[in-house]
Amino acid sequence: MxxxxxxxxxxxxxxxxxxxxxxxxxxxxxxxxxxxxxxxxxxxxxxxxxxxxxxxxxxxxxxxxxxxxxxxxxxxxxxxxxxxxxxxxxxxxxxxxxxxxxxxxxxxxxxxxxxxSALWRRYAYRVADRPGGVDPLVRGHVLWHDRPLDVAAMNAAAARMTGEHDFAAYCKKREGATTIRTLQKLRWVRDEASGIITGTVQADAFCHNMVRALVGAMLFVGDGRRPDPWPAEVLAAGVRDPGVHVVRPHGLTLEEVAYPADELLAARAVEARNVRTLPGAGCC
Incomplete structure (x- = not known):
């Protein structure tokens, strides 16, 4: 590599x-x-x-x-x-x-x-909560959630999650790999015409299952099963929570990968290989 x-x-x-x-x-x-x-x-x-x-x-x-x-x-x-x-x-x-x-x-x-060399990756997760289900023509790319979703509550929860954190609570741990990531965007928007709610999730990088676990936590807030501070409390605890559901993969699409200017590509690749720690964290 x-x-x-x-x-x-x-x-x-x-x-x-x-x-x-x-x-x-x-x-x-x-x-x-x-x-x-x-x-x-x-x-x-x-x-x-x-x-x-x-x-x-x-x-x-x-x-x-x-x-x-x-x-x-x-x-x-x-x-x-x-x-x-x-x-x-x-x-x-x-x-x-x-x-x-x-x-x-x-x-x-x-x-x-x-x-x-990548600066960030942007994913979209699409979900619909109409009682009748998902439009059959997009069913392979949209998850049906069988309870009404409060997008405002989901965005309130999402606002607490952005920034650089250890996302161990939302990742499947891999030996020797860090779970520290910078979550740049987490935002939900409902399209009234189609009934589809799209979550935009952007970070410098993602660890295994991170996006789908984050989405699962947001859906539990949106349907009222959890209060909006709960996803951030799970994040702060730093351990996998059995209450966090990893949603099905078919609603998730990698939309875009961004790179710096050509003259900065090599430097970015070196930076990305460095193992990160959070400020104040010990080395061991």
Whole structure:
């Protein structure tokens, strides 16, 4: 996952989208269909290569989660890129199933790393609370909540959650990984015409299950089962709370990944690799 491209190779940025319904997440697995596996197989086929070129992604999405603004990079031999660059998108579209698409493929600027150079990731979670359920035409991307939701109460709870915190209470812990994140936006808006409530969740990075756990806590506030200070109290406690429900993945979509100016990409990648601690926290 180096930021230095090997001699003779070109780093290519890929902008892509997918419907997560039939994928077992992003990361390739043996005998399971994944987004990474699908794209890497297609790249190998259309470039007539004897080896697989590994992708590095901005954010690994779980099984069932969608993306319209995902970003990845791949290092290709310079001669392979030169031969196939012009027709790569069309050939990939012809090779892959219609639930995944690469929209853009371009040589990345120096220092670019799809994962570590990112400034932030923005997700949207869509939920509907109409008594009759979800519009059948969007059912694969919207969660139905069977109780009325108070958006004002959800936003009151959300306002207490933004900023830099240890989100251990909302993450599935991974060995050696920090759970300190900066939550930049958490906001809910109801579209009266469609009845869909969209939660925007933006952070510099997310840990495993963080977005869906946050959404689950907000829904419990919205339907009155918990008071609006409760999600922040769980956050402050710093341990997983059995009352926090991780909602289903199909309502979640990765909408956008942002990067700094080209000259700041390498510095951002170095910064993102540093293990963070909160002010005043001990080292051990």
């Amino acid at each position: 180096s930021d230095v491209v090997e001699p003779g190779f070109v780093r290519v940025r890929l902008d892509l989208a997918y419907d997560g319904k039939d994928f077992s997440g992003w990361a390739k697995q043996t005998a399971r269909r994944t987004v990474q596996g699908e794209i890497e197989d297609a790249l190998r086929t259309v470039t007539r290569s004897s080896r697989t070129y590994d992708l590095t992604v901005a954010g690994r999405t779980d099984a069932g989660v969608h993306a319209r603004g995902q970003v990845a990079h791949v290092d290709l031999p310079a001669e392979v890129w030169a031969e196939h660059a012009e027709k790569l998108l069309r050939r990939l579209a012809g090779r892959m199933a219609p639930d995944v698409r690469v929209w853009r493929a371009a040589e990345a600027p120096a220092g670019f790393n799809a994962r570590f």
